[in-house]
Amino acid sequence: MMRLLLNKQVNTPKNFYISGFLPEFKNEVIIDGAYYFSENNALHVSGSLRTEISVCCDRCLKSFTSVLQTTFEEEFMSKDLAKTYYAYDNEGIDLDGIMYEILQSAMPEKFLCSESCKGLCDQCGIDLNKSICQCDTREINPKFEMLRSLLLED
Structure with missing residues (x-):
């Protein structure tokens, strides 16, 4: 006490x-x-x-x-x-x-180990501070999602 x-x-x-x-x-x-x-x-x-x-x-x-x-x-x-x-x-x-x-x-809203922390890959979960993942991180506009499926068929 x-x-x-x-x-x-x-x-x-x-x-x-x-x-x-x-x-x-x-x-x-x-x-x-x-x-x-x-x-x-x-x-x-x-x-x-x-x-x-x-x-x-x-x-x-x-x-x-x-x-x-x-x-x-x-x-x-x-x-x-x-x-x-x-x-x-x-x-x-x-x-x-x-x-x-x-x-x-x-208490802060977020706790960060460092200001430059890159976090985890949102697709594979790898720690981006330690290694680089091979995930496709390009964001596609949802309006063009149908076109993306056409590209993947080749």
Whole structure:
């Protein structure tokens, strides 16, 4: 569990560093941030998150480790006043749930092993980063498909 212990006397940002594990992520999650209380007793927490995740390339299906890093800025209310799921108590705040949501929203749409990844051949499935296939990759306009069948009869 990743828990931030609070000093309620903090009106100016107080730095903190937490490392731990979230159940959904196998590798260590590192939080480097700061917190302070505003006049209305709202807890303001900001900082950066970093972890490594094991993923498969969306083009070639190769497994690799990707660094997931993002910044965040959140505001929490006391459990007495809060109507939301994430709130702090007199001792601190559990960060597991909100950090999981922040990391999930920071995930890219596609994971690529490299920007120049060529992927797999859509006809034979060979990894185009390692070899060149002999498949006919010319695209034929569907309007001329009948003509193509005439060429293949020869």
